[in-house]
Amino acid sequence: MKKQSNKGPDKPFGRNSRQGNGKKTSSIKTPMTMTPGADPELAKIFKKIGFPKPSPFVPDSFQLEAVEAIESSDCLVTAPTGAGKTWIAETAARQYLERGQKIWYATPLKALTNSIYAQFIRCFGRDKVGILTGDVKENPDAPLIIGTTEILRNQLYDAMHTGEDLGADFIILDEAHFLGDPERGVVWEEIIIYLPVRIPILMLSATIGNTGLIAEWLTTIRGKECHVIQTTERPVPLFPLFLNPTGVISPLIRQTTGKKKLTLHRGVAEYLKAKPRPQISLPGRLPDFSEILKVLDHFDLLPAIFFLKSRSDCDQAIKSCTGEILAKDKRKRTQLALRIDELTASNRHLARHGQRQILEHTAAASHHSGQLPGWKVVVETLMAEGLLNAMFATSTVAAGVNFPARSVVILNSDRFNGTEFLPLTASEFQQMTGRAGRRGMDKIGFAVVIPGRFMDLNHGARMLTAPPLDVKSQIKINFSMTLNLLLSHTPDKIRLLLDNSFASHMITQGKRGNYARKAFGAKLEHLWDHFMAHLEFLKQEAFVSEDDTLTPDGVWAAQLRMDAPLLVAQSLRLGLLPERDPVMLAAVMASFVSEKEFEDESMERRMLPKRVIRQFLTLRKGLKPFASKLMELGFNAPFLYLQPASVMLAWAGGEPWESTLKRTAFAEGDLARLILRTAENLRQLAGVKQAFPVIAATAFEAMDLILREPVVNATDGVEDEETDETDEEIGTENDKKNQLHP
Template sequence: MNSSHKPSGKPGAKPHFRKKRHSADKSPAGRTMKPGSDPRLKPVFAKIGVPESKPFQADPFQEKAIEAVGKGDCLVMAPTGSGKTYIAEKAIEKVFSEGKRAWYASPLKALTNAIHTAFCRQFGEKNVGILTGDRKENPDAPLIIGTTEILRNQLYDAMHTGEDIRCDLVILDEAHYLGDPDRGVVWEETIIYMPPRVPLLLLSATIGNAEEIAGWLESMRSQTCTIIRAKRRPVPLQPLFFHPSGTLFPFLAEYDASLHIGRKGLHKKVLQYLSADKPPLLAPPRRLPNMADILAVLRHYNLLPAIFFLKSRADCDAAITLCDEAGLLADPERASALRNRMDELTRFWPHAARHPQRMHIERRGVAAHHSGHLPAWKMVVETLMSEGLLDAVFATSTVAAGVNFPARTVLVANSDRFNGTEFMPLSSTEFHQMTGRAGRRGKDRIGFAVALPGKFMDLRHFGRMINAPPTEVESQIRIDFSMALNLLLSHTPAMVKAIMNRSFAAFRIAHRLTGKSSRKASAGAAELLFADFNRHLRFLKEKGFVNNDDRLSDDGLWAAQLRIDQPVLVAEGFRRRLFPEKEPAVMAALMACFVNEREADDQEIPEHLIPEKLLKAFLHLRKQLQPFAKEMVAKGFPVFPLYLTPAVTVYHWTSGISWEEVHKNSPLAEGDLVRLLMRTAENLRHVGNLAHVFPGVSKNAIAAVNAILREPVTDAYTL
């Protein structure tokens, strides 16, 4: 299929609108919008089309990066879609040619699965393994694709046994995750623990303090770190303003799309809109705009396919109901191909085949995509979009980094993002992750980022973000009990202090205070981290996990294997014999209580849904652990509440109840439910490693994992 999305008619032709329309779907003035554009956009729209096919030739930044790999560490920063994976492929080929091994770490399981599939085609299945916690396939292959947590855990094990990690090159994809509030600590640990003999290749689209990171690596690893930058987008970006009348305007007063440089502030029409006493609205308050009208304007100017970034999951699901069938009616060939491809993709995923939003895809050529959906369904949507069979996908900005498909146009409806606690203005990194999806390399000569005015859109902030420099990466390292236990497997407190001196946090503080990396300043800056380590150490001693000689006790040795959210609290549960040796469903349910997922908080559950034996086990567990938890809180350590709701949900699924029934009785969206079950299975696998200490519970945990792993949960890592 031709994915360029030809315009619906001649320039100026009247676009197709629905004949019947609910009054709530009209514009506030009661009129449908009419396509229009500023005359200065005529030469911009003339650039739309598929670029001329040319033989592949590596860009200069790719050649420089390939040359630098292996001579030391290398940090590559290039816009989304510019070919960073090509650098990784060539680096791996070089490693293979020397009979060596490589590790490719990514932050997301979905991305890890996609990379694994691509590299199996590139290098052959026998040469590629995958390790994500959920999947363990071909672990002795010369190339391992996995999550960064697994790589960090392998480094823990190597330090414990005194063995060198079996790896000669490590590729850290999405390296800006070093600054992620939740995951950054794992990235920093991985870099600190990695032997200097193993060169690092760090790939990222946006890092604002690359020199600082490179300086940290050089000071810690005693070898050169080469910085490679590519600022030019592979597909130039044109920012637009979508006026509620249906007219498109340049967003900036002056803009060079080829250089991605804007000057002289906002376009006068944007300023007029901002200064109006009562500016026109795309939709009434608390309502979504008529997406059919917006798509008609985009279709008129050949700006499809498009990704709409909306504020919430509910908005994404509602948006597809506000679209019409105009796109597929105008292109029956694509409509037929879409239905056939849908049948092919869902043949082996019955839950995706029965998805309630399937009708919207097949009738309207649009889809919603967010973390509340089943992984298999999201893969179907991504595949259809990537193949040019959809007009639009409606997604939340929170999944922008994980969206695995580009489009000609990206539309942004809100200038803030929910960070799990509150809505905060988009950072430049988040903004460029979203707009980085605009423009498909090899399919587009130009891409578009469109601002949709509304209650949640700060147009001035949107304008600032277009040319904003990348966000600086901040150190997120922090001490927790899992880190403390695992470091004590192979390090004395004095050695741990030396590790804290090597942290990016210490380097940053020293560099900011002295203007250079001084060992004295770094040592002083690391004192705070080491003081927190000692605070954890004292508690571990009090509770018998560490002996007076600062070595792990027998309990500490097996507790270190619990690389989960709350290892010490779970370990106390084992010492008190609170976990069952039989009843896999009860075991799974109790472990689900320790999964730290915001969506899995307690909600009211009908009494008839709570099995008596589960309630009894849950109440006993909570009562027995309460004194220990109170001591932790008194010493300033975080303790997450134990909730019954996720326990009941996981119990029902592990007991063999159908997905439809479990989902109906659960407050969780399907995607959140899969995530809870997968996280629970991960916890149970760690318990399965304790067979030498708790053989009965360990065996029960493995049985629980096997009971959890059935469709559609297994679809999450067999894609």
């Protein structure tokens, strides 16, 4: 390559996310066959590739420091992905188990919960470990429980209501940066506020910018020190690379010393200045990933995880892969085929999965939330066992689940958040690149950035080295929270609980507290006003009495920890739910799942049984006055769609999986998730058996009807919570702007 100045590109390509820089770029060459090549500077870097020599495990100093700290205080540990945070949790758990004490390990993701559950069974034995996720309940009386944060929060609600102490002596909150998640951060904040001071907390994360502020908050409200243990050193060093569409690899950034400004490497600068500029693919098309894989394989950079922007991109990507690389390793090819046979033997749906042939032939797999959860388990297992060369995934796999590779490949510097495309944050970039480099298997890991229409190379380079974002309070009031707190607290005591919120602590932080003061009020008055508005509505509707205590209806309504608790409660009060028909009850409860918008108008209603239409007209008409009151006061009420109910009616009625899928445009994973979330709604309904014994029994029958193959096998690997696909965890309040129509 012709040498250029080291000043970097004159103009960044694709700045401002998908908008570019507003000017026409230079003409672009047609995609070409890649010829592997490397910048001479990489020779010494590539020499580091290889397997480290086996050696006895020796804990790092930050791990030992954390284990010592949690013996006498709360502890917040931040360390890069793969640095060994789980070892800290495992060691601490062993100490508590040896003393005959109990541990609760909470995670934000069901897939991560399952992963930790499997790991801890290997460590401590099946009799010592239980799991609670809503979908799965095994050995719930075990001394070590692995579960989702929503389940832990609900147990705290129950403990406060009954006056009994939470059955735990130690709490581990994994992926603690979820405290700042816009949808689910409130659950984390509630747990910390409600948790008895006697129970120490261990918080683990790779990406928190303001650890000191969070520790200060915990110290303030819990009256004991919260130690912060931090390390920025990766156990496997990360080296960022740039893959030119010609096939030439260069460093992404120029190596500098001291405080010199970060600049792109000359190879990247040359690419940006080139006229015409080489193109990785035709406009609107994905790259030929077989060509990219050949280059990565040439330099021994496989296996790799490719992060793509959508499900369809992941599925299309594997179609361009070939079996050329796998064919060179006959042993691996044989092992892969045998392992796929083993993993799919007990499930005919997985055994004949549409992507199986590609998987066996290429050792490349797609991974996203549109797939059957059981199939994702197959892919995840193969990746973890080193039998895949490539995994094409949406950003979900970056969040906490341990499926590392030698390289991660990033093609987009922005992400769709459900509403718009926004540039990836430093935390999101680092979650992705945290998968690069396998501890004990790699000496070095690589983050490979590929140019394209949606890649801002300057932004990507900055985010790879930028500090993680600060976590902000996301506390908010909803009806489920209000009902459950009123089970055990007066409004005055609830006000004191809110005063212990992270929001309250943020308000005191001078200029840094501007966000909190704007969002919650200088004295939390906005948050308190929201609580009072919820309380007043509950009084108007006789869920709460004038003396601020729950009525009998309020007591059982508090147990409905689902997306739309008040609408379901009102349906029960008015007798609008099918009391003795489990198939129809499953169908109706599917409509209460706040998942996505559906096109009811496109349905051929004449094809639906009259009893379904009649049931829904009755339900909508009966709930309309109640829903109208909610909306008049600024609360949300979900639209009760007929489409998911129609699909669930067929499935609950015994229709085979394949024909049920044909009734809808759902992907398999979407249908499985709808069934699992409907089952959770039914489980909540079954919990009000004292007030409604008949319908509770029918709810149990309905659950049995819908939790069957292939969904029953999906509980080993459950749905993802991708924010760009609004896959939320059970237990959050519906916050969508859909409205219930007559």
